[in-house]
Amino acid sequence: MGLDTFGKGIKRREDPRLITGKGTYVDNMKMVGMAHAYILRSPYAHARIIKIDVAKAKAQPGVLDVFVGKDMEALGSIPCGWSHPGLITPKHPVVAIDEVNYVGDPVAVIVAEDRYIARDAADLIDVEYDPLPAVIDLEKAVASREQARVAAAHADVHHAGAHHDEAAAGEAIEQTVGAEVKAALASQEAAGPHLVHNEAAHNTAFTWTIGDKAKTDEAFAKAAHVTTLRIRNNRIQASAIEPRAALASYDAASEGITLWMTSQNPHIHRLLAAAFVLGIPEHKLRVIAPDVGGGFGSKIFVYGEEIIVVWASRKLGVPVKWASERREAYISDAHGRDHVTTAEMAFDAGGRITGLRVKTLANLGAYLSTFSTAVPTYLYGTLLSGQYDIPTIFCEVLGVLTNTVPVDAVRGAGRPEATFLLERLMDTAARELKMEPTAIRRKNFIQPNQFPYQTAVALQYDSGNYEVALDKALEMVGYADLRKQQAEARKQGKLIGIGVSTYLEACGLAPSALVGSLGAGAGQWESALVRVMPTGTINVYTGSHSHGQGHETTFAQVVSRELGVPYENINILHGDTETLPYGWGTYGSRSAAVGGSALVKASQRVREKAIKIAAHLLEANEADVELVEGKFQVKGAPSRSKSWFDIGLQSHLAHNLPQGMEPGLEFTAFYDPSNFVYPFGAHICVTEVDADTGQVQIKRFIAVDDCGNRINPMIIDGQVHGGLACGIGQALYEEAAYTDEGQPLFGSMMDYALPRAHFLPSFELGHTVTPCPHNPLGVKGIGETGAIGSPPAVVNSVVDALAHLGVTHIDMPLTPEKVWRAMNAM
């Protein structure tokens, strides 16, 4: 393949091993003497643990030991990695001690010779629970807060009126206020005096706002038209096909532990596990993430299970493995989304947006997961300008605790929620204002000459050209014709819908100083080490982690271009904290933009030094030596040249280096970008709704995305396909639903509906290229765009198909039942 691979859709080098069954996933691994851990989980959403009897389980042949929360009491709380002012962080024990807070909360750990024995023994554990009322519904969870707010407002009014005769009125006020608060508390009591954690009043972990409230209120007061929507963004599950797994091996001689786990960010896992939970020096823990079967967010976070295996391996002196079952995955992997939002958009008489006001209840679940507090705030509230020039925005988010599985980032994280809300508002407003859905968008797009564009919600967009992407999508779908066909079909009683959505996302998570100022407990740079071997081949070590994204291929394409070394001679290594420089991992579409840029930086340093060595060997001036097609040659005298082999060898032998030069040829670079990257695009979905059953069938899906420069178009397209399937899954099928008592209704893949091959069409993709102006590759992210742009395109399409029947909105997922009820106005 040689030197010329950048920008080409070359086949992936990681595939042969995966296609032939030679991948190394964590659960494939075995060690001598290895034991299996099985975790007994709470069947209650909320209960006190009265007592746990493990004697029978412990006595089973083949059981090494059984542990409960008290045994692990000395461990730290599982940390939340992102803080807000005033954040309430309930203690999150690795294994529950006195109280369980969701169905799935770990209660006991059985370690046995094999997984069958461990599971059997779990049945013999006797746990006595005292069930407590559970808080499940988001609005009910914070109802007492609203009541208290009303009471407080009343009290203020009384206070203001009482000024002239304070002494006399004092007592009366006390009584009035007291009565109101009492009334509020009484009604709260009636609704259930339920708190998930006593320290979080009104079940609220934080209240977060962004934007200018007064200015926004004023825009609404003056608006010619206001569009209002109440939206539920459904709770979903990442559902990587490989369940999470962890295998820990303690070495008594060195007191070191090696932990193989399904991780998207082994260094973050090591840092948080060692420093915050286990309380061991970081260098004693080595985290290795080998082949990982998909992450989609769910493998970013610190969970109790990986701590459990480390703890148990150290305690028992044998390697201990835990491998999640699917049933277990659904109640132990973090969930995603789950917002209830009221959104209002103000317009002037001409259809121009004059303001946006948003109030969101964001479900956090029972505990604060690693990035949970960042998702509904900085990854959501700051995206509320979308592609539009909105003069003023105000957004308030309540982070709400409930007795459900913790909620965190799932593919897109915050950005899909923001885009869904905006794109549903745009379509709804268009209908109310009798405008074409594309016309209202065009009218409000940020124009190319407005970049860099400062939004009303903190972000400064670097570049974009939104109308071009929309035009391309409309052309691909044949929009004008399609609208005609739709009108014809409707005459024949067929319900065809066309849904447009335009999206923008901020990804490539960084810059560190910025995210730090916003509360991140993490740096967001990336590092890379480029090492030239004595024979001129290259080993590249990256802090990014590939779990399906194809870094072994794309990163080699990048380094090949930078160094002029044949693609075949470049080896990409990732996923091991012991051998790699520090890194922050792969999520939020940051690998190419941040990790790839670190590679470029390290490669450039290698090249600079290589040129110095070449000049010395060629007895030429450094300024006269250039790297052309993989050879270092003297300008004007190409026959005088040195190869990478010559340079590599000489740098290591060091027999003939420039005076004072250090031997070796390798550099580590740390890249911290100056801004996020801002991919964008336009998606169009054509659906047909079955008039009898409400079943939605996607007929066509067009996605035009702009991710800047394209390293490997084949891999980019694959990422878009996968993202679209996730987004369409959320729109039509997926929901992690609970009963009012907190029992999950998604116990296995039989209940949680994932999109299957025959649910989906073949996707039609297009792209535009607006290079990122501030990173050396000019790249943006692509992994999440499909999941961001597609849900509103689908819902807009279905509402478009049914609008003439009076349907204005349906909450996701658009199951046949919900659609049928909406079109039959029930």
Add this chain to the structure above:
Amino acid sequence: MAKIEIKVNGKARKADVDPRLLLVHYLRENLNLTGTNVGCDTSQCGACTVMIDGQAVKSCTVLAVQADGSDVTTIEGLAQDGKMHPIQQAFWDNHGLQCGYCTSGMILTSVEILKHNPHPSEAEVRHGLEGNVCRCTGYHNIVKSVLAAADAMGGK
């Protein structure tokens, strides 16, 4: 314990197993054939698909003792003489995988699809794959791979 004899990828393997041992665990744990993956435990995802006597079967719902006397092919047995099976090759050529976890099952299911219908339409491929879940690819390139394999195999 129960005695079983199963021919796995052409080799006769004898074992004494717990009667409740699942075939997938027998293959993975006893024989180290870890190319067969477990994704759902309930016959929903197809990651554990193997061929039993030439038929694609989800090995998470078969007991090892039920496979006694049969001929099992796993992903490790599909390539011949170090050469990928044409379906494997087609998956590589067409970017039919990302994380690769569903891939063994997808490929073995595809063997079955093409065996019964050597020239399937796109819709037939999609229906044939309905028992296999992939979270990465959106199926687009998997379908493309199977169609390409059908072409390459020319009806064989």
